[in-house]
Amino acid sequence: MRVAVIVFPGSNCDRDMHHVLTDVFKLESQLVWHTDNLPNNIDAIVLPGGFSYGDRLRAGVIAAHSPVIAEVKKMAEKGMPILGVCNGFQILTESGLLPGALLKNTSLSYICKWTEIIVKNNKTPFTNRFKPNQRIPIAIANGEGRYYADKKTLESLKKNNQIVFAYAEDINGATMKIAGICNKEGNVVGMMPHPERSAEQILNPSDAKPASLIFESLLKTLGVTA
């Protein structure tokens, strides 16, 4: 089973994600530079966090137009599990793979802290090991992390069960406290919080078990018995 972690110029959580996938959850993962072709035999794709292209113009917008994203889109259509974390989520919305947008936090500041999110959809490839409404202690770190969508989009998100994670408390002014969403089909998930920073007990000030279920869900999805 192989997971491709796409690396853009300015990505900076790529090695962290690679470490957690490979060393902690024993998933074979590979860093893929954005100009290289996607390897043939992959089963999932992760777009990691960071500052692709230095957040120039708008977070994620330049990376969203790189050729590798066209390939990611093809894989998305085929139903491959795709996870975008933080900047990866921003790239997914900018590329149109996920609806809505991520705006500057209401504090206008970068926010790095520990918080809790609640699982709202436990049917995605990254949440199928959770109980409904399970809480996850998790790290957030972003400046443009406030999810926004218009009314019509929000209604369709609700109707199609596309809200995957919500913050337990209002942390940055996100619409409906949304922390993560998926596409209609459920295989493409974007989230602002960082599961790769939260799934090892030594790093997580409260409980790392819930965040580790995000990766264990992927293991289950890919048919690897955890």
Next chain:
Amino acid sequence: MSLTPQESEYLEKKIGRKPNHVETQIVAAEWSEHCSYKSSKKHLKILPRQGKRVISGPGYDSGVLDVGDGYVVTVHIESHNHPSAVEPYGGAATGVGGVIRDILSAGTRPIAILDGLRFGDIEKDMHARWLFKNAVRGIADYGNCLGIPTIGGEIEFDKCFTNYALVDVASVGFGKKERLIQNRADKGDFVVLLGGSTGRDGVGGSQFASDKLESENRSAVQIPDPFIEKLVIEAILDARNQNCIKAMKDLGGGGLSCAISETADALSVGIDLDLSLVHKREQNMSPTELMISESQERMLVITSHEKLETLKKICEKFHVPCSVIGRITDDKMMEVRSEKNIIAKLPSDVVANAPLLDRPSSVPKYLKNISSVEKPKTPKNLSQTILKMLSNPNIASKHWVYTQYDHEVGIRTVVKPGNDASVLRLDNGKFLSVKIDGNSKHCYVNPRQGVIGCFDEACRNVICTGATPIGMVDHLQFGNPEDPQIFWTFKESVEGITEYAKYFEIPCVGGKVSLYNETDNGPIKPTPLIGILGLIESKPLIPKKAEKNDLVVMVGLTKDELGGSEYYEYIHDIIGGKCPTVDMSSSKANQAAVLEVIPQDLVKSVHDCSKGGVGVAISETCIKNEIGCNVLLNKIPSENLRHDELLFSESHSRFLLIVDPSKIKKVKSILEKRGVQNEIIGKFSGRNITFKDKTKLVASVRVDKAQEKWLNSLGSLVGHG
């Protein structure tokens, strides 16, 4: 600014002719105080630099320490004071960028940033607030984009920094010993400039930083671009892995002048440089501008004929501009050309080694006036005093600052900011604890004891996480060294650091001197900063929650040492008195005792007792754990002090141990066996932080009220929630 008449004469004698204009400018940049250390160098020689973990090599811009299993950590500290005082956002950001490249120069990946910030009185001074907010934003925007966690630091506000700013940045790197850059060069090797393009920003920056801050010389401030820096980091590390780098140097103060002359001098070679080949962002730049521009995000790399193409390919992959600007020669000269025109030709050792100065020094007059002060009256309501101390910007929580910094990226941060010291996990299963400490108030009252105290405090902070100090960096910040009274404080400081370093056998592995920190208001207080790296072989002490009936054990003696304390200065507006003095042997014993207790899982957490004294240390512990505590002041090991003195004395070498009652016997027996002063002074319970003298109530504050003051006062001052 240019060369002094004596320096011009010395230069002429050395090169046997009059230098031309460009040559004079090159030498003036390199012989600036900032680059040459001409006032300080003679005195810095006394610092102990040897140690069993120290790896030294030619031309390293950072200290290198062996942490076993084939791994090294690197560390460096720098400041960006003058630029930050003029343009805090760009000044602070480029301060981060510069020190990061020093870590990179050794061939190690930067894994942490710490910063020490100092401004005027932000409660009253709006300009200080503006400087503070923008410096923090500059550090955040730069460090966050690079993906290097900012894991700690310290902040101090004092009137002596009015209209000024001290922005100190330390960085830590990690890597394999075998991948350290060897720094060698052979005739015919290529000199490659890679990274950001060269422009007119930061022209003459190092001379600007070597003078009193008089004018707002914005063109001397460099412009930050963290995205290019990030690409440079990845390109350099890739090039390192592919053995493309024979030698490397960051371009910082003095720009090309400094990088070329120092590289040639350190490697005992010559460099033939063609300025027409430098990639530029502006047109018609003069040779002088090109030589002394301090445009950021640039690295100088020496590579061989065989590896040049690989290096170019790597740069292409990461979209990093690079140009081959010269060749290594064997004549030890730096020859600067523009195509065929020779613009400057100087012996590199002459350029790289300014004539050193013997500055006179004399005991400052002010010390006499402040050495003894009349004791203030004990405030009637010490509960109110405690609340006021907790809302003092120097003491209040700094979470408004560190939540703006990504302190988790890299997934190494196991003890987070907001604790005594942060701890990083290393790839060999060990842990690294890092802290920087300074205290301008103590150092003003007693320059020597003040810096010894900073050293002791930084050591205590890493010890609180279970780490043994293995190396130190210092950053010495003073006013105009031409003033003998200021120079005396500098010398005292260096001697104090040396004394402590020798006694505790902690080698100095790097440092920096920043002089001429003055405005029209006068010089800053002496502000040396000490950075400590501590190593944990097995596991760090990650603080556990204090619960009802847990006990507080105090280790160390509380003395009548209120000079320079936050209590004297913030509550009573008194500057002076006797500042805390470290008793080296008892400090060593206390440290050893605590380091024996921690690995045996006998304590829930350990805290350093410093700024604001035991009153503040206990309150902070209660606030963080959301539980009250009953403290008996009469139990505190002390020399017959008043209640306010017991609460707020900042005596060094003290620790607070939080212990589960079932483990107290074992803890006490270790402390007794070690013969260190210790006493159970309090017990956690309830919702009040209460201080009693036997049965008499001295002060009591509710935890939630204390929490509100401590958590919010800094953020509310700067306008964000």
